[in-house]
Amino acid sequence: MDIPRIFNITESAHRIHNPFTPDKFATLGAALRLEPGARVLDLGSGSGEMLCTWARDHGILGTGIDMSQLFTEQAKRRAEELGVAQQVKFIHGDAAGYVADEKTDVAACIGATWIAGGVAGTVELLMRSLRAGGIILIGEPYWRQLPPTEDIARGCFANSISDFLVLPELIASFGHLGYDLVEMVLADQDGWDRYEAAKWLTMRRWLEANPDDDLVEEVRSKLTSEPERHAAYTREYLGWGVFALMPRLGLKKA
């Protein structure tokens, strides 16, 4: 079981697989007022940077599940490196339908809401692991500027403009689901560069090291086209943020 190999190639050197930078995760961890010993569940935990740094900085206990074998191995190595291997556990597996045995203080899905069919389904899935009074974290894109054409939306790797909302609409949608938005930290364009531009050097070096690989043509063509696509579309039109939600009192789901 694994994710498509192209991601394991282009993001092999990333610690954070989204437009957040280390300072943004630090800001978020502080904003959530995490107590030592708090449990944090992370579906689609990638290379584990959020859980490992929060374990180091706030003493949390973390469980991450990710379908990439490479990212999961990197997460385990990072936990050793930061001296938090006793506090965090990384499971290589499918997070779709994953419910924790023990209720958690924070239940997160940071940039992988497709695992439960979108934001609404993912919030519902995370709720099944959350203790009463706990916090849900959703990392999700939104339109920084509404694309004037469908072509521009596709340039951002969206299927259509309707895939994402503008920020006030995304915020309103959490209310419609029955949740209070209690905190948020937003990525910025420099963060998008860290996520996207870091792939370019990785691809260039991978091409030099793997001239006979089946994916050479695909990686070659991405390295040629991606910088311009990123500058024209993603960097200008796409926003991204992590949203902290709590169910509105009286509407809590079981």
Ligand code: SAH
């Ligand atoms: N939350 C991480 C990773 C975000 S990228 C971070 O912020 O760095 C999306 C992640 O979802 C990738 O690590 C990918 O391997 C993982 N993923 C994709 N489908 C998945 C699934 N069905 N179950 C678990 N993880 C999945």
